[in-house]
Structure formats: structure tokens, C-alpha cells
Amino acid sequence: MISTYSTLATAVSTQAEHGGQVAVEATGIYSWTWLLIAFPLLGAAVLLLGGRRTDRIGHLVGTVASSLSFVMGVVLFVAMLGEGDAERAFTLDLWEWFNAGGYQVEVSLLLDQLSMAFVLLITGVGSLIHVYSIGYMEHDERRRRFFGYLNLFVAAMLLLVLAADYLILFIGWEGVGLASYLLIGFWQHKPSAAVAAKKAFVVNRVGDMGMVLAVASMLAVFGSSSYSLVFANAENASTGWLTAIGLFLLLAACGKSAQFPLQSWLLDAMEGPTPVSALIHAATMVTAGVYLVVRSAAIYDLAPDARTAVVIVGAITLLMGAIIGCAKDDIKKALAGSTMSQIGYMMLAAGLGPAGYAFAIFHLLTHGFFKANMFLGAGSVMHGMNDEVDMRKFGGLRVAMPVTFATFAMGYLAIIGIPPFAGYFSKDRIIEAAFAENWVYGICALLGAGITAFYMTRVMLMTFFGARRWKQSEPPHESPSVMTVPLVVLAVLSVVGGAGLLYLTGDIVQWLAPVTGEAHHDLPMPLALLVTLTLLTVLAGVAVAWGMYGRKAIREDVPAGNPLTVAARRDLYGDAFNEAVLMRPGQYLTRSLVYVENRGVDGAVVGTATAVGGLSSRLRRWQTGFVRSYALTMFAGVGFVVVAMLLVRLP
Amino acid sequence: MSPTPYLVLSVILFTIGGAGVLLRRNALVAFMSVELMLNAANLAFVAFARMHGNLDGQIVAFFVMVVAAAEVVVGLAIIVTIFRTRRSASVDDASLLKL
Numbered sequence: 001m002i003s004t005y006s007t008l009a010t011a012v013s014t015q016a017e018h019g020g021q022v023a024v025e026a027t028g029i030y031s032w033t034w035l036l037i038a039f040p041l042l043g044a045a046v047l048l049l050g051g052r053r054t055d056r057i058g059h060l061v062g063t064v065a066s067s068l069s070f071v072m073g074v075v076l077f078v079a080m081l082g083e084g085d086a087e088r089a090f091t092l093d094l095w096e097w098f099n100a101g102g103y104q105v106e107v108s109l110l111l112d113q114l115s116m117a118f119v120l121l122i123t124g125v126g127s128l129i130h131v132y133s134i135g136y137m138e139h140d141e142r143r144r145r146f147f148g149y150l151n152l153f154v155a156a157m158l159l160l161v162l163a164a165d166y167l168i169l170f171i172g173w174e175g176v177g178l179a180s181y182l183l184i185g186f187w188q189h190k191p192s193a194a195v196a197a198k199k200a201f202v203v204n205r206v207g208d209m210g211m212v213l214a215v216a217s218m219l220a221v222f223g224s225s226s227y228s229l230v231f232a233n234a235e236n237a238s239t240g241w242l243t244a245i246g247l248f249l250l251l252a253a254c255g256k257s258a259q260f261p262l263q264s265w266l267l268d269a270m271e272g273p274t275p276v277s278a279l280i281h282a283a284t285m286v287t288a289g290v291y292l293v294v295r296s297a298a299i300y301d302l303a304p305d306a307r308t309a310v311v312i313v314g315a316i317t318l319l320m321g322a323i324i325g326c327a328k329d330d331i332k333k334a335l336a337g338s339t340m341s342q343i344g345y346m347m348l349a350a351g352l353g354p355a356g357y358a359f360a361i362f363h364l365l366t367h368g369f370f371k372a373n374m375f376l377g378a379g380s381v382m383h384g385m386n387d388e389v390d391m392r393k394f395g396g397l398r399v400a401m402p403v404t405f406a407t408f409a410m411g412y413l414a415i416i417g418i419p420p421f422a423g424y425f426s427k428d429r430i431i432e433a434a435f436a437e438n439w440v441y442g443i444c445a446l447l448g449a450g451i452t453a454f455y456m457t458r459v460m461l462m463t464f465f466g467a468r469r470w471k472q473s474e475p476p477h478e479s480p481s482v483m484t485v486p487l488v489v490l491a492v493l494s495v496v497g498g499a500g501l502l503y504l505t506g507d508i509v510q511w512l513a514p515v516t517g518e519a520h521h522d523l524p525m526p527l528a529l530l531v532t533l534t535l536l537t538v539l540a541g542v543a544v545a546w547g548m549y550g551r552k553a554i555r556e557d558v559p560a561g562n563p564l565t566v567a568a569r570r571d572l573y574g575d576a577f578n579e580a581v582l583m584r585p586g587q588y589l590t591r592s593l594v595y596v597e598n599r600g601v602d603g604a605v606v607g608t609a610t611a612v613g614g615l616s617s618r619l620r621r622w623q624t625g626f627v628r629s630y631a632l633t634m635f636a637g638v639g640f641v642v643v644a645m646l647l648v649r650l651p
Numbered sequence: 652m653s654p655t656p657y658l659v660l661s662v663i664l665f666t667i668g669g670a671g672v673l674l675r676r677n678a679l680v681a682f683m684s685v686e687l688m689l690n691a692a693n694l695a696f697v698a699f700a701r702m703h704g705n706l707d708g709q710i711v712a713f714f715v716m717v718v719a720a721a722e723v724v725v726g727l728a729i730i731v732t733i734f735r736t737r738r739s740a741s742v743d744d745a746s747l748l749k750l
Contacts, residue, residue, distance in 0.1 A: 623749045624746065624749055625745075625746030625747060625748050625749035626742075626743055626746050627742045627743075627745070627746075628672070628673055628674075628676075628681075628742060628743065631672050631673055632673055635669060635673065
């Protein structure tokens with residue numbers, strides 16, 4: 001049990017979990033939860049500390065470590081299915097981290113329905129991407145190091161979702177940030193990759209400030225940062241503090257999940273190897289922000305203003321990402337814009353409160369399947385096309401790469417939300433929930449669905465259909481089976497993932513309800529009408545894309561485009577904005593500070609030193625070395641003292 | 652008994668000694684002049700002790716003699732060393748200790 005020490009805490013006799021679920025101490029199989037993190041951590045340690053000796057077996061060690069973690073996750077999931085609906089939360093106290101001045105932090109893990117979902121996503125998709133990377137990175141001489149970083153990422157991400165304390169979560173949070181940095185800049189000989197890695201790191205630091213402020217506020221208000229104490233005492237805190245904590249957490253989430261206004265790093269992060277883009281910058285790490293918001297449901301439920309901010313950020317990002325995705329010719333960047341947009345959907349849903357938390361997580365899981373699938377598909381295309389990423393130089397690849405095409409098509413149908421593919425179930429519910437909350441949110445979500453259909457159809461048509469625009473001598477080849485098997489698995493998940501999750505958990509809302517709570521919403525229109533409307537919007541998006549890219553031949557040179565296209569190609573001026581508003585004034589500020597420092601502070605110090613130096617060099621002349629002149633000075637001095645004494649003593 | 656003649660003699664001796672220290676270049680002469688100043692001070696001490704009829708001044712005079720003897724030992728040694736190295740006993744020659 002987490003020991004209680006503060007006055008607030010002693011009032012709580014049980015560890016009340018938000019949503020009414022009480023977390024019990026882990027026993028039996030659940031007390032082995034730590035193995036989930038230990039396997040990949042050990043793998044990373046072996047690969048990164050073992051050095052060249054592990055070069056030959058590096059990829060195997062990495063894949064096995066990740067797979068063992070997945071097997072463990074499945075075992076725990078099956079065990080959890082056997083428990084009662086609201087008895088699926090387990091805490092595992094490992095050791096006391098520190099206990100200082102009234103603050104006590106325990107390293108403890110919390111395994112409940114929410115973290116379970118993430119564990120399966122991270123280890124499952126993670127293991128598939130490990131397998132894929134064996135093929136993708138085959139000719140890279142630093143493959144062992146790559147797998148070490150991947151394992152490090154998996155371990156950190158698992159710590160992030162399994163932590164039972166915001167400070168422990170923060171360790172995982174920084175761990176995935178580090179892994180992301182290392183992997184974006186994995187091809188460090190490319191200056192663009194090194195710059196992109198640095199940019200991701202710096203932008204994430206801004207978000208991390210929010211996280212630090214949130215944790216500090218929790219310590220100030222609740223005296224603790226552990227979930228159980230914070231959530232149990234949230235009702236006693238003032239709304240002002242809760243809103244502040246909610247906004248700080250949102251800032252943290254924006255940094256990690258590439259949400260407006262901290263979105264600029266994600267598109268550049270595509271410089272990393274494609275499996276990294278699939279695992280970290282599409283399926284798992286970038287969704288950590290959504291996890292943070294959903295996990296902090298107890299705080300957001302009591303801070304409606306913070307929730308509104310989450311929805312607005314989500315809605316803006318959802319449209320921004322979609323518009324950027326429409327204009328990019330780089331297949332990975334188009335997918336990255338799509339990732340931003342889909343995470344915007346999740347944020348929007350998470351901001352809707354108990355009515356949306358479960359849908360956010362549902363969409364997060366299905367998105368993890370189909371987006372990883374499409375990224376790996378893009379990687380497969382690049383693999384066959386000598387690392388070409390410009391879609392204007394693809395075209396007609398469905399014949400050359402049938403497996404990649406078929407799997408990519410499954411992901412495509414899933415993301416645009418065609419029933420019964422995975423994305424349909426999750427996205428449709430978010431649109432429903434958005435409409436139930438507010439017309440504006442609903443229309444944003446609907447519009448986003450239409451644009452999604454447009455840009456994904458564009459990617460599809462430019463890559464796999466139309467005339468062959470590639471000019472290489474040997475035709476593109478299909479990837480080896482070590483790469484296509486994960487693609488097939490993910491494609492199957494993209495098809496059945498939505499319905500399968502609903503079946504397996506008996507409706508995901510019910511499954512997550514003990515953690516996030518639930519609320520029923522009333523739709524302003526009949527459900528059938530809304531579903532039809534959504535499908536029509538999607539079909540309209542597909543039709544427009546077909547009209548623009550399917551019927552007409554695609555030009556190989558980049559057309560001028562309308563102003564919106566030009567803006568979208570430049571990431572809607574996100575970088576320009578940061579440069580003008582943050583970087584330039586920052587540079588001016590530092591430059592003027594340097595000026596003040598040199599002229600003002602340094603001037604005073606150096607001036608004093610010069611004055612003392614000059615004075616002393618004058619005084620120095622008195623030291624002549626002639627003993628007799630010293631003696632004369634002494635005599636004069638003594639005479640002066642005697643005269644002074646006589647004058648003073650005179651009555 | 653009037654101390655005035657003794658004090659007058661003491662002042663004369665002290666002035667001669669002081670002038671010797673300041674004006675003479677030879678280290679040995681300057682040294683002797685220092686001795687002269689010390690003994691002028693001794694004379695004044697003893698004269699005052701006699702005037703007051705106690706022994707305080709006499710005791711101080713003994714101390715001064717002891718210190719003067721010790722000073723002579725050290726001082727002469729230094730002068731001899733300087734003379735050996737520099738072939739000169741002039742105090743103005745040994746003016747190296749400066750910036």
C-alpha cells in the first residue's frame with residue numbers, strides 16, 4: 001500500500017481510483033508486471049553496453065526481448081479478462097524512490113484496463129516493427145545499436161503507461177523523448193537528421209516544462225504526485241488549481257503528441273528510419289499525450305475550462321494536420337500530417353470528458369494498427385525504390401509490389417473510415433461524441449474526416465495507381481518476407497481491429513469505464529443520419545481526390561498550387577511562426593543581454609579592476625628598495641604620531 | 652635629583668644615532684647608529700626609573716640590551732653575507748627588493 005502521510009491523505013482510507021474502481025495490491029501473476037519493462041530494458045542494456053560483440057545477434061536479442069514482453073502482456077491480459085469488471089486494477093509497489101521533507105515517492109506500477117490496452121499496443125506493434133526492422137535495416141552496419149534504441153524506447157514507453165505516480169511517469173516520458181531523439185537522428189551523418197532530432201528534443205523540452213509545472217503544482221496542492229492520492233483528493237482542490245494543472249498537462253501533451261502549437265517537430269522527425277516513424281512517431285510515443293489526458297481524467301472532469309482547451313487544441317490540430325497532409329509530396333510527410341490530424345481527433349475526444357475518453361483510446365488503438373501498417377508500407381515502397389520518398393516519382397506500384405499494395409490498401413480503407421474496417425468504428429464514435437457536445441466540434445471532426453479521405457486517396461493514387469513515373473533501371477521489387485509478414489499482420493488488424501477490440505473487451509467503453517468513468521450523450525440527430533453524413537463526406541473526399549489525381553495524369557514537376565497548398569507545403573508556416581515569434585525575439589533578447597553583460601556588468605567589474613590596478617601601479621613607485629628612504633618614512637611617521645599624541649594630550 | 656641632563660644627553664645621542672641611520676651608506680655604521688639609538692632610549696629609561704624610585708625602567712633597559720644583543724648577532728650575519736656576495740657593505744646597493 002502507498003503509505004499515507006499528509007493530512008489530506010490520511011482522510012482517504014482506501015485507494016479510490018477514478019471511476020470508482022479500487023486498485024488492489026498485485027498478487028499472483030500480476031506481481032510479475034515488472035517483467036514487462038524488464039525484458040526490453042535488459043535487451044537495451046545488453047545491446048548498448050555489449051558493444052560490437054553483440055553485433056551479429058543484436059537484431060535477434062532486440063526482437064526476442066520485445067516479443068517476451070508481448071507474451072507477458074498477453075498473459076496478463078487473459079488473466080485480467082477473468083476478473084470482475086471493476087476489479088481489474090492492480091498496484092505493484094517496487095521500492096521507495098525517495099522520502100524527503102514530507103514528500104514521498106514510491107516506484108510503483110499500476111496495471112489497469114487503460115495501461116493494459118497500451119501495453120498490448122506497445123509490445124504488439126513494437127514487436128512487429130522489430131521483426132520488420134530486421135529486414136529494413138539489414139544493410140545498416142549500426143543495426144545492433146538501432147535495436148538497442150528500439151528496446152530502450154519500448155521499456156521507457158511501458159514505464160510511462162505503467163507508472164502509478166506522475167513522477168515515475170515522467171521518467172518514462174523523458175525516456176521515450178530520449179529514444180525518439182536518438183532514433184530521429186539515427187542517421188547522424190545526414191545534417192537534416194541531426195537537425196530534426198535536435199528540433200524534436202527542443203520542442204519537447206517546452207512540453208516537458210508543462211509536465212514539470214504540473215507535477216510541482218500537484219506536490220504543492222496535494223502533497224503527492226501519486227495517482228491514487230491526487231485523484232482521490234482532486235475534489236478538495238480549488239478549481240483554479242485544477243484548471244492550472246489541467247493546462248500544464250495539456251502543454252506537456254502538446255509537446256509529446258505534436259499538437260498545436262508545438263506541432264512543428266513531427267514532420268521533421270520523418271528523417272528517422274521508417275520503422276521508427278511507424279513505431280514512435282505514429283503508433284505509440286506521440287499518443288502519450290492522449291494517454292496523459294485520459295489518465296488525468298479525474299482532474300479534467302473537475303476543470304471544464306482545461307477540457308475546453310484540450311478540445312480546441314485537438315480540433316485545430318486535426319484540421320491543420322489534415323491540410324498539411326494534402327499538400328506534401330513526400331509520402332512519409334503526408335503520413336506524418338495524417339498522424340497529427342488523427343491525434344487531434346483523439347485529443348478532441350479526450351477533451352469531451354467521460355463521454356469521449358474511451359473513444360479517444362479506442363481510436364488510439366485502431367490508429368496504432370493502421371498507421372503503423374501504412375508507415376511500414378511506405379517503408380517497404382522506399383525499400384524497393386532506393387529510398388525515394390517523392391510520390392511524384394512513384395506511380396503504378398501495385399503491380400510491382402502486390403503485398404505492400406494490398407496491406408497499404410487495408411490501412412487506407414481503415415483510416416478513411418469505411419465500414420467495417422477498424423477506423424470506422426473508432427472515428428465514427430468520436431464524430432458522434434463531438435456532435436453530441438457541440439455543433440462546432442462536430443463539424444470540425446466531420447470536415448477532418450472528409451479531408452482525411454482526400455489526402456489518403458491522394459497518397460494511394462499517387463503511389464500505387466496511374467502511370468509508372470519511376471526511372472530506375474531495374475523495376476522496384478517486393479520486400480522480403482521478414483518485412484511483409486508484419487505488414488500482413490498489421491493489415492489484418494486494420495481490418496478486424498475495430499470490431500475485434502469491441503468483441504474482445506465487450507465494448508471498449510465498458511472495458512475502460514472503471515478507469516475513466518462514462519457518460520451517455522444525446523445526439524442532436526438520428527444516429528443513422530450522422531453515419532450516412534459521415535460516409536457521404538468521406539466519399540466526397542475520395543471523389544474529389546479521384547477527380548484531381550486519378551483521372552488526370554500526375555505531373556512530375558511540382559505545380560505552383562493555390563495559396564493554401566503553398567502554405568500547407570510549408571507546414572502552414574508553423575516554422576516561420578516559431579522563427580518570427582519565438583526564435584528572432586529570443587535571439588534579440590540574448591544579444592541585448594550579452595551587450596548589457598559586456599558593457600554594463602562586465603564594464604563595472606573590469607573598470608573597478610582597472611582603477612585599482614592603475615592606483616596600485618602609482619603606489620608601487622614608493623617602494624624603491626632603498627632602506628634609508630624607508631627609515632626616513634618611519635622616522636617621519638613616528639614623528640607624526642608623537643606630535644599627534646602631544647596635540648591630543650594637551651589640555 | 653633632576654633627570655634633565657640625562658634626558659638632554661639621551662636626546663643628543665638619539666639624534667646622532669637617527670642621523671647616522673638615515674645619512675650613512677655603510678651598513679656597519681648604520682648598524683652602530685641603531686645601537687646608539689637603543690642606548691639613548693636605555694639612558695632615558697634608567698633616568699626615569701631613578702626619578703620615580705622604582706625598578707620598572709631598569710627592567711625594560713635589560714630587555715632592550717638582550718634584544719639589541721640578539722639583533723646584533725642576526726644583523727651582523729646578514730651584513731657579512733651581503734658583503735660576501737656583493738663585495739659591498741653599502742645599504743643603497745642592496746636595493747633589489749622592489750617591483
